[in-house]
Amino acid sequence: MSKKIKKIGVMTSGGDAPGMNAAIRSVVRTCAFHEIECVGIYRGYEGMIEGDFKILNARSVNHIINKGGTFLKSARSKEFRTKEGRQKACLQIKSVGIDALVLIGGDGTFTGGMIFNNEFNFPIIGIPGTIDNDIFGTNFTLGYDTALNTVVEAIDKIRDTASSHKRLFFVEVMGRDVGHIALNAGVGAGAEEILIPEEDLGLDRLLESLRRSKDSGKSSSLVVVAEGDKIGKNVFELKDYVEQNLPDYEVRVSVLGHMQRGGSPSCFDRVLASRMGVKAVESLLEGKSNYMVGILDNKIELTPLEKAIKGKSKIDLELLRVSDIMTT
Ligand code: F6P
Numbered sequence: 001m002s003k004k005i006k007k008i009g010v011m012t013s014g015g016d017a018p019g020m021n022a023a024i025r026s027v028v029r030t031c032a033f034h035e036i037e038c039v040g041i042y043r044g045y046e047g048m049i050e051g052d053f054k055i056l057n058a059r060s061v062n063h064i065i066n067k068g069g070t071f072l073k074s075a076r077s078k079e080f081r082t083k084e085g086r087q088k089a090c091l092q093i094k095s096v097g098i099d100a101l102v103l104i105g106g107d108g109t110f111t112g113g114m115i116f117n118n119e120f121n122f123p124i125i126g127i128p129g130t131i132d133n134d135i136f137g138t139n140f141t142l143g144y145d146t147a148l149n150t151v152v153e154a155i156d157k158i159r160d161t162a163s164s165h166k167r168l169f170f171v172e173v174m175g176r177d178v179g180h181i182a183l184n185a186g187v188g189a190g191a192e193e194i195l196i197p198e199e200d201l202g203l204d205r206l207l208e209s210l211r212r213s214k215d216s217g218k219s220s221s222l223v224v225v226a227e228g229d230k231i232g233k234n235v236f237e238l239k240d241y242v243e244q245n246l247p248d249y250e251v252r253v254s255v256l257g258h259m260q261r262g263g264s265p266s267c268f269d270r271v272l273a274s275r276m277g278v279k280a281v282e283s284l285l286e287g288k289s290n291y292m293v294g295i296l297d298n299k300i301e302l303t304p305l306e307k308a309i310k311g312k313s314k315i316d317l318e319l320l321r322v323s324d325i326m327t328t
Helices: 020-033 044-050 083-095 107-120 144-165 180-188 203-215 235-245 257-261 267-285 305-310 317-326
Strands: 007-012 037-041 053-056 100-105 124-128 167-173 193-195 221-226 250-255 291-296 299-304
Touching: 007 020, 007 044, 020 037, 020 100, 020 267, 037 044, 044 083, 083 107, 100 107, 100 267, 107 124, 107 305, 124 267, 124 305, 144 167, 144 180, 144 221, 144 250, 144 257, 144 267, 167 180, 167 235, 180 193, 180 221, 180 317, 193 203, 203 221, 203 235, 221 235, 235 250, 267 291, 267 299, 291 305, 299 305
Parallel strands: 007 037, 007 100, 100 124, 124 291, 167 221, 167 250, 193 221
Antiparallel strands: 037 053, 291 299
């Protein structure tokens, strides 16, 4: 018989993502609804080791659903990778009577949580919070939809100046080693080419495609490049390479960077966060552990954390084909 859960700890870890605050809010309010206590753990595993905690109630999370980032802060903790560090963390959460944990983050967060659970038997449930959308077991991670809209808006602005000056722009987007942001935002922004790690376009095909664009009368072009792309040249080297091989192109580069992680979460991410927070808390109260909450075909489902960590999110081949056709 699993121990009755009376106090749940919640934390955010890894790269922040829009919607994390909405998820924290949902966890706290679901605890309040079930009349159990909730403890905010600041700065992820680093704060857990240091005992950086604060009791949270339904009022503590007023007016945060629309705020980007995470008010519990986030950090990457080297010490938590050591048994001694995890031992300290265990003593800290036991000292305040935390019985279970909701971990909001990416695969690195879940891996640490799994090890912690195996060593100290703390029930844990994960909520996938990362703009990369690279976690198996969910169609959408928290922050991905907001990041897509941020990127499309930025590319629309770049297109204004690209067409005014008849220039080619290479726009680098985030996504770590997957191409979901690049592919979806690229199609959404009408990019002429999209370079993603999952499909090696190759330099020759890139030049050929750009030549074709020019010949078809396109006076400006946008190439969206996933930061993990494997074409073998970074966006600045691609600029030089294209200028050398296609002299009639004037080329510029724009690296969008960390602005993709900010901004007020979209309605989709706020609703997703609210649904995931409820599922996470109620799964713990039902005695479940070592699962990640995800959305699959618009249903909130649980995936064993082990599978979520080991699995790989796949690129949508149908969308890849759409993207090829749209660049005609
Ligand atoms: O995982 C989210 C993410 O934004 C990736 O897309 C990016 O590669 C990475 O984090 C950047 O990490 P940091 O914020 O530590 O520079």
